[in-house]
Amino acid sequence: MAxxxxSTITLLAVIYCTVRPKILNSLELTMIFLLVMYLDSNMMDLITLNIKGIILSKKSPDLFAFYLTFIVLYPLIISCSLDSIRKIQVKLGKVLMILLAVFSIVGLEQGLRYFKVLIYQNWNWSFDIIQWLSIYLITYFLHSLFRNLVLKELSH
Known part of the structure; x- marks a missing residue:
């Protein structure tokens, strides 16, 4: 079931993010996507292996749903929201967009818990919010540095 x-949610998100007009170029979106995937996989390794905060299901379809969300869906949500932030001029709108992306990811993770794909042992949803807000802010900061570096290089 999960x-x-x-997989349907991921497919719809891929289609939506592919066809909508984008402000960021392909290189920036790829960098954001890979950075989120890298940060997320390292955080999940720490949480599941070292802290033993989350236990994964042993069923193959459940594992595939888990990896599909963590490798494709969550980086896609952050990439698309960072692209949308470039369109928003009001600071409150940017903050709301960040919170919407983080709470969407946390909500999707709670769905994985509901379907027993993830079992929280020494973990809870507030840690999820902190984790995803940290990943989002690190990605936002590194993207800003990357953008400034590219603009600096182009001006020379």
Whole structure:
């Protein structure tokens, strides 16, 4: 059940993010996507292996749903929201967009918990919010540095 639902959500997100007009170029979006994937995989390794805060299901469809969300869906949500932030001029709108992306990811993770794909042992949803807000802010900061570096190089 989780596999069907999360693969459909991921497919819809991929289609939406592919066809909508973008402000960021392909290189920036790829860098953001890879950075989120890298940060997320390292955080999950720490949480599951070292802290033993989350236990994964042993069923293959559940594992596929888990990896599909963490490798494709969550980086896609952050990439698309960072692209949308470039369109927003009001600071409150930017903050709301960040919170919407973080709470969307946390909500999707709670769905994985509901379907028993993830079992929280020494973990809870407030840690998820902190984790994803940290990943988002690190990505936002590094993207800003990357953008400034590219603009500096182009001006020379």
């Amino acid at each position: 596999f069907t639902i999360y």
